[in-house]
Amino acid sequence: MTKQPTGALLFVLSCAMGVGPLLNYGLSATSPLIITDLGISESQFGLLATAIFASAAVCSMWLGRLSDRISNRAQLILIFAGTAVALVIASLAHHYFVLLVAALLAGPAQAISNPTTNRIIIHHVAATKRPGWIGVKQSGVQGSQLFAGLFFPPVALWLGWQGATALAAVVAVGLLLYGLRHLPEEKPITTAAPGRAAAPPAAVEAKGYPLAVWLFAGYALLTGLGMQATNVYLPLFTVRELDFSLLLGGLAAGVSGVVGVTSRILWGREMAKGRRASTLLILLGLGALLGAAALLGAGELGSPLLLWLGVALHGATVLGTNVVVMAGVMKVVPAARVGSASGVVSMGMYAGFAAGPLLMGLLLEGSGTFRPGWILVGAGYLLCVLLALVLRRHGNRHGVPK
Known part of the structure; x- marks a missing residue:
């Protein structure tokens, strides 16, 4: 009898999704302190997030293929230990260049998190339960955002932003030890819903990916751009434009994370x-x-x-898109290629993550206002709607429920 996955495994998967972004969320939550302490500009600060996500984008496809070949244990170590190393280096940063190095090292841990967790789910969770599991594990990212918004500002006011980053590294190591104890055995199962094909015909191509995968990747790119432009600059926006305190600015990011956790679970259920x-x-x-x-x-x-209102809508919509995209990928590719297909979509997502903060920072520095940045973000979301319409038409034409 096959051992069923437990709540402990779901918690580990959620943490695997959430630990990778901990550095960028922490930097964002303490952005006013970092900008003042290091004497950097807004665009230089935005470049830190760009470095993290550009590094992730470059690694995504390769790490996605790798996730189909190496053990779950090795992947978990890469995610948690890699994040801890980046956090430790950031905690020692008294110069901008060192912080930039930490940002580059944080990328691979984030890049492999979706392929790893998707691979574990498709091999160890029954098909009927997978969307729900995806919704919960994806909410780990917003759980991380909530944690960062509530943890980093008060600890930074107490120990400085470097001290807060060092303590976050300790949290990452603790989560790694817990995760290694609750990984499933390396004997994947392939349960499918009764009366339902494991994957549509288009998914079993010997080479390449279905068009839907590339449409999902494009959608992930555009929402990723808006998501991280907002996540990275939201605390600074509240402090500068609305005269919020550092703690209240961090709370705004935390509220977005709370809504995001709920929305990802609800969209997964849908x-x-x-x-x-x-x-x-x-x-x-x-x-x-x-x-x-x-x-x-x-x-x-x-x-x-x-x-x-904007914070709530951001959490309820943008932060929930990855659940739908990743669940959609599982419907159009076979289990043996979920890791690599997830890597393709992750590449698009992280490319958007990299572009968003960079463009927002440049527009902010050039204009002195957030107005052009928010217009750019809105234009990206409008293009997302058009891509979704193309995806729907493609699904109708091929008889696949995309």
Whole structure:
């Protein structure tokens, strides 16, 4: 009798998703202190997030293929230990260049997190339960955002931002030890839902990937751009435009994370009910567009109410897109290629993650206002809606529920 996966494994998968972004969320939550302490510009600060995600984007496809070949244990060590090393180096950074090196080292740990966790789920979780598991494990990213928003600002005011980063490294090591104790055996199972094919015909091509994978990657790129442009600069935006304190700015990021945790679980449940990915992605894109408009309005009108509305919409929509995208990937590729296909989508996502903070920082420094940045973010979300419509039309044409 096959041993069923436990709640402990789901917690490990959620932590594996959340630990990688801990450095960039921590830097974002303490951005006013870092900018002042190191004497850097807003665009230089944005370059840190760009470095993290550019590093992740470059590694994503290779690490995705690697995840289909190496053990779960080795992948977990790469994720948690790699993050801990980056955090330790950041804690020793008294010069911008050292912090930039830490950012580059944080990328690979994030790049392999989706392929690793998707691979474990598809081999050890029954098909009917996979979307729900994806929703919960993806919420680990927003759990990390919440943790960073609540942990880094007060600890930074106590021990400095370097001290907060060092303590975060200790947390990463503790999570690694816990995770290694609760990994499933390296004997994957391939349970499928009764009466349901393991994958659509287009997924079993000997070479290349279905068009849907590339559409998912494009959607991930555009939402990734807006997601990290917002995540990285939200605390600074609240402090500068709305006169929030450092703690309240961190709380804004934390609230977004709380909403994001809930939204990822709920969107995962919608996928589990058999909702079409394209339908959900259209709704998510429209909601994200409204959120960007609210943040733009908050800056223009100095309105805290619009700020909190934008934060809530950001968490409810943008932060939930990865669940739908990753669950969609599992429907269009066979289990043996989930890792590599996830790597393709992750490459798009991290390319967007890299571009978002860089562009937002350059626009902020060039204009002295967040207005052009929010317009850029909104334009990206509008393109997401168009991509989702193409995905829906492609699914209709080929008879595949995309």
